[in-house]
Amino acid sequence: MKTKLTRMLCILTILGGAGIARAEMVVDFEGLPTPASRFYNGNNRAGNDAYRGNYRVTGEQTSNWGTQYQQLWSVEGFEFNNNYTQFDGGDYWSGFSWSSISDTTTPGFGNQYAASPGGGSDGAGGFDNNGTYAISYGNGAYFNINPGLTLSSIEVTNGTYGYLSMRDGDGANGFGKKFGGDSGNDPDLFQVTFTAFDATGGASGSGSALGSVTVDLADFRFADNSQDYILNTWRTVDLSALAGAHSVGLTYSSTDEGSFGINTPTYVALDNLSFVPEPSSLSACLALSLGLLRFRRRRI
Numbered sequence: 001m002k003t004k005l006t007r008m009l010c011i012l013t014i015l016g017g018a019g020i021a022r023a024e025m026v027v028d029f030e031g032l033p034t035p036a037s038r039f040y041n042g043n044n045r046a047g048n049d050a051y052r053g054n055y056r057v058t059g060e061q062t063s064n065w066g067t068q069y070q071q072l073w074s075v076e077g078f079e080f081n082n083n084y085t086q087f088d089g090g091d092y093w094s095g096f097s098w099s100s101i102s103d104t105t106t107p108g109f110g111n112q113y114a115a116s117p118g119g120g121s122d123g124a125g126g127f128d129n130n131g132t133y134a135i136s137y138g139n140g141a142y143f144n145i146n147p148g149l150t151l152s153s154i155e156v157t158n159g160t161y162g163y164l165s166m167r168d169g170d171g172a173n174g175f176g177k178k179f180g181g182d183s184g185n186d187p188d189l190f191q192v193t194f195t196a197f198d199a200t201g202g203a204s205g206s207g208s209a210l211g212s213v214t215v216d217l218a219d220f221r222f223a224d225n226s227q228d229y230i231l232n233t234w235r236t237v238d239l240s241a242l243a244g245a246h247s248v249g250l251t252y253s254s255t256d257e258g259s260f261g262i263n264t265p266t267y268v269a270l271d272n273l274s275f276v277p278e279p280s281s282l283s284a285c286l287a288l289s290l291g292l293l294r295f296r297r298r299r300i
Contacts, residue, residue, distance in 0.1 A: 023276060023277055024152060024274055024275070024276050025076070025274070025275055025276070025277065026123075026272050026273065026274050026275075027075055027076045027077075027078060027272070027273040027274075027275075028120075028123070028131075028132075028271060028272050029075065029098055029120070029132045029133055029134055029271065030120075030131065030132050031075070032054075032075065032098045032132055033050060033051050034051075034098070034099070034100050034132065035048075035050075035051060038099060038100045038101045038113075039097055039098065039099035039100070039101055039113040039135075040097060040098055040099075041082075041084065041091070041093040041097040041113070042055070042069070042071055042073070042082040042083075042084035042093050042095075042097065043084060043086070043091060044057070044069055044071075044084060044086075045086060054073050054074045054075060055071055055072070055073045055082075056071065056072055056073075056074075057069050057070070057071050058070045058071060058072055063085075065085050065087050065092065066085050066086055066087035067085065067086070068083055068084065068085040069083070069084050069085070070082075070083055071083070071084060072144070073096070077145070077146040077149055077275075078143050078144065078145060078146070078273065079143060079144040079200075080095065080096035080134065080141075080142075080143045080144075081095040081096060081140075081141060081142050081143070081202070082094075082095040082096055082097065083095050093137065094137050094138035094140065094141065095136065095137070095138070095140070095141045095142075096134050096135070096136050096141055096143070097113060097134070097135050097137070098132055098133065098134050098135065099113040099114065099115070099132070099133060099134075099135050099269075100119070100120065100130060100131060100132045100133070101113050101114040101115070102114070102115075102118045102119040102129040102130070103118075103160060104116060104117070104118045104160055104232075105160075106160070107161070107164040107165070107168065107170075108161065108164075108170075108173070108174070109161060109174075109265075111160050111161050112135075112137070112159065112161045112265070112267060113135055113159075114159060114160035114161070115127075115133055115135065115157055115158075115159060115160065115269035116157055116158045116159060116160045116162075116163035116231070116232035116269070117157055117232055117233055117234055119131050119133075120132055120133035120271045121133070121155045121157075121234035121271040121272050123155075123272050125234070126234075127233075127234060131271070133269050133270060133271040134269070134270040134271070135159060135267060135268075135269050135270075136250055136267065136268050136269075136270060137266060137267050138266055139250070139251045139252055139266065140202070140203065140204065140249070141202070141249070141250040142197075142201065142202025142203070142204070142205075142247050142248060142249040142250065143202075143247065143248055144200040144201070144246065144247045145245055145246055145247060145248070145275075147246070148277055148278045149275045149276070149277055149278075150240075150243055150244075150275060150276045150277075150278065151239040151240070151242050151243070151245060151248070151273075151274075151275050152238075152239060152240060152274040152275055152276055153236050153237060153238050153239055153240075153272075153273075153274045154194075154236075154237050154239055154270055154271075154272065154273045154274065155234045155235065155236050155237070155270065155271045155272045156192070156215055156217075156231075156234070156235055156237055156268055156269065156270055157217075157231055157232065157233060157234050157235060157268070157269050158217050158218070158230065158231050158232060158267070158268065158269070159265065159267035159268065159269055161265050161267055162176075162190075162217070162264060162265040162266070162267045162268075163230055163231075163232050165264065165265050166178070166179040166188075166190060166218050166230045166264060167179070167230055175258060175263040176256060176263045176264050176265060177256045177263065179218055179220050179228075179230060179256075180220045180225070180228060184220075184225045184228070185225065186220060186255075187220055187221040187255070188218065188219075188220040188221075188254075188255045188256060189216065189218065189219055189220065189221060189253075189254065189255050190216070190217045190218040190219075190230075190252070190253075190254045190255075190256075190264050191214050191215060191216055191217060191252065191253045191254070192214070192215050192217055192250055192251070192252050192268045193212050193213070193214045193215075193250070193251050193252075193253070194212060194213045194214075194215070194237075194239065194242065194248050194249075194250060195209055195211075195212040195248065195249045195250075195251065196209065196210040196211050196212065196241075196242035196243075196244065196245030196247075196248055197209055197210065197245060197246060197247045197248070197249060198210055198244060198245070198246055199246050199247065200246050200247045201247055202247050202248065202249030202250075203249045203251075204249075205247060207246060207247065210242065210243075210244055210245060211241050211242055212241075212242075213237060213238070213239055213241055213242060215235070215237050216231075217230070217231050217268065218230040218231065234271065236272075250268065252264075252266040252268075254266075
């Protein structure tokens with residue numbers, strides 16, 4: 001497996017004429033442990049202690065399905081929400097899980113943890129089929145940002161489940177339509193929007209929205225059908241418009257809707273979340289980078 005040298009490494013650049021050091025750091029999710037299934041969805045049953053070192057439970061809610069645990073898992077200055085419900089015969093989750101699954105061909109809900117390119121981003125326009133990435137499901141997902149950090153960019157793509165649903169349609173066993181329809185002329189559109197809030201908790205928190213960035217995950221609105229696409233490569237998205245965010249919430253929209261809401265599977269895979277510490281954080285950043293470099297040198 002290729003080692004990602006970008007993880008928690010400060011890349012120093014000099015702002016023109018200002019003489020101020022600017023440090024960019026990257027969360028690539030590679031340090032997160034995965035079980036034999038190659039994904040972790042927040043399951044807090046006995047035997048999963050090895051995967052819960054960065055988890056904390058923030059609340060519980062009882063329903064006819066069972067007890068839902070509201071949770072946050074943390075990595076490198078960020079907290080990602082996860083709602084997990086266990087019941088007889090199965091479980092249910094929303095928010096964020098993490099995965100290293102590389103299945104690009106199996107359709108349906110059973111393959112909900114896979115990214116459509118076939119693995120995590122390698123940070124250079126390709127993918128690493130052993131790489132770890134985050135996968136988000138459902139409206140209401142959010143991640144919190146530690147004070148002193150400013151978002152730069154993130155890499156996004158469709159999950160395999162959603163990609164194949166839009167490409168082929170779900171048929172009699174599902175809800176999603178084939179994008180473009182049989183003629184290819186239906187002007188279908190599937191989007192995810194990242195909205196910045198000035199307090200933790202995303203849209204469910206106490207903060208106000210600061211701004212948003214919308215990404216087209218599939219777009220069939222072109223007059224020339226050959227330009228229509230469903231994203232199945234990693235795309236770098238500029239998040240600098242979300243400056244000042246203490247949390248970022250994810251919401252989806254689709255032209256394929258029914259009486260119960262969006263029919264398109266509402267999944268997006270995320271990798272290489274880049275951010276910049278404020279100047280007061282640079283000393284800690286440099287010390288951390290030097291420590292990591294010494295650690296890596298000892299291991300070589």
